Amino acid sequence: MTKRQGRMMWIGALLAGIALAAALGFTALRKNMMYFYTPSDLVAQTAPKHARLRLGGLVERGSVKRGDGLLINFTLADCAQKVQVRYEGILPDLFREGQGIVATGMVADDGSFRADEVLAKHDENYMPPELASSLKTVDGKHSCAPFKSVNGNVASAGVVE
């Protein structure tokens, strides 16, 4: 084998490797992408059914209801619409009423949302950027006063009696 052929073979192997990685990559990517939706999207039924998706919104005041075991029901809202969320498991430390959260799961047949994961960030004033921008699009400068978190409201966090 000449030097040139050897080099061509290498380049060929490299390209094949990259092509393989890219093919693997994009199939896996398509399968595992999750889109972000707001309660308004869900109510307007623009979100797909039977697909995993992420739902972001504010936990409505007074909507958190506990059931048997670790079952919990609450309402997620943006400034326009609300969606019932059902979740079974442990909530993150900063899950509070009035707080912005992102839930991962699927839309059930009755239009409610079955979450298998709930994320809240470790900052009381934090709002996921996606949520912040989606709230802004609802009305020019948004004031979701009924949902806003109040400093020191850690009643549901459990440490303060």
Added chain:
Amino acid sequence: MAEIGHFALILALGVAIAQTVLPVIGYLRRDSRWLAIGVSGAQTQFGLIVLAYAALTLAFIYNDFSLKYVEANSHSALPLIYRLSAVWGAHEGSLLLWVLMLTGWGFAVSLSSRRLPADIAALVLATMGSISVGFLLFMLFTSNPFERQFPVPLEGHDLNPLLQDPGLIIHPPTLYMGYVGLSVAFSFAIAALITGKLDVAWARWTRPWTTTAWLFLTMGITLGSWWAYNELGWGGWWFWDPVENASFMPWLVGTALIHSLAVTEKRGVLKSWTVLLAILAFSLSLLGTFLVRSGVLVSVHAFATDPARGVFILAFLTVVLGSALLLYAIRAPKLVSDGAVELMSREGLLLLNNVFLVAAAAAVLIGTLYPLVVDALGIGKISVGPPYFNSIFLPLMMPLAVLVGMSARVGWKQARLRDALWSLRWIALGSVICAVLLPFVLERSWAWMAILGTALAVWVMIGALLDVVHRVRARRDRWQGLRSIPSGTWGMTLAHLGLGFWIFGVTYASLFSVEKDVRLAPGQAAEIGAYTFTFQGTQHSEGVNYRADTGSVIVERNGRLISKLQPEKRLYPSQGSVMTESAVDHNPRRDLYVALGEPIGDQDWALRLYYKPFIRMVWFGGVLMFIGGIFAASDRRYRLARHARAAAASDATAAV
């Protein structure tokens, strides 16, 4: 005091500009006095940054809340050790740490510059100076840690409680050492491109620096994983979080780089590939900094949300990567290799390993950047979850593990596949036997993924030891044989052993972990396998700067007491934030992990219970790689100055 720090930063910027420009002029004019400015510049700059860093540290020690940065990240009740680590607890300070490390690496290079030809040393330091210019400008214009505020607040906001953890004291500096250390390899690559001199001596100078950066990066990632496991209360050790990916990509390319540098040193081939990897590795470090610092990510780590900062780093990244690649395009064709590469040879297989590592890095890059690109284009908001990364990463890592195990039996230049495979037949057989038996013995499972993972782990571990065994057997006196093994070989052996342990840990921890969320009243119990977790209720207690509910959980196995675990739920009143302190009973075989969820009703608590087999092996593997890196970087031949200079001289005459 703060003004001294601020002033030192401004002076350092001036010095960095001089350090960038003057040696280059010296190189063009062939004037050794101008070239020497690189060395003194690097040393002065380091001194100034140390001064600035000390000034900020003092501000934290004395609770100087007139500094915005101190006020935002400290509190008078914060323990001193955390006040010291709070210096890099947020954006501005961590940038200062970045620059401290960068100039520290520059300082180290300048100390060893006598071993290098004057022009190479000057160009390396000039390149490092230019990176420093970029970061100092960034700091002074968008994120000055010395900014004052009036009126002076009486109390600070406190450090994010997540960061109040021993793991967090050393994780960021270690990771930064690695990130920034790759700038040395980058600078050597740029110097090689400018001078057109890329020879065995160059590879020998570059190797210990790159290995050192790599070992810090390895340790930083390992510590980060360990911290996330202990502190985030999710019981995971890797989340494919974009910020983790940001540190993992440079690691993958850096690993490829240390291997291709080995080839360049031993055989004088793959030169332009090595240079390209050095450029890519550092660019990925910069990209990581951009991702973490620009606020484009939703993450625990992302504290900066000022868009100006993101734009600046992105522009800087573009300039650095663009000019480096331009230089590469112009000069790389001149880097002629000293021979061809056969696929079936150690260098051929190392190149193949490089392809896998770079492909893995590319896959991680796509998964990390794709959501950002989609968002920037306004198409939608998506996220890419761990299944993507797992499904792509594992198939790429498997052939890599096979290659690592073969490495000892494949010689340089040319080897025969059949001979290599034949000589490995007993080891392959042994790996397969272990692989079939171990998952059953340990976890009562015949899962094929477990068998495959065990086979690869055992294969890699035995393959790692072969080189040492070989060298010992080669001598009549075994003890002499053992002592004659160079520390570079020990380094490789340990690092590859570490990889084996890592594969083992990952396989078992991900396949056989049991995670259970339960609601328990005091006195109630839950079971995982043979383990019974009995909840005994919680007690209230007061910490230094927090209040806590401490639960107690008794773990028994077949009626025998294993451990009494005391997980905590803490409230930090200064920020109103709640933290979960998990409790773990660990040994090399398995971890038993308990975290408190939240109280439900009057007495009940939500509890998270985990059984994680062999998870310690994941970090143990990382530690072995780290130690291996220390051995490899301290190999005697890198310190033989005379040797290096002689090699350089002989190569120089050969080049003429």
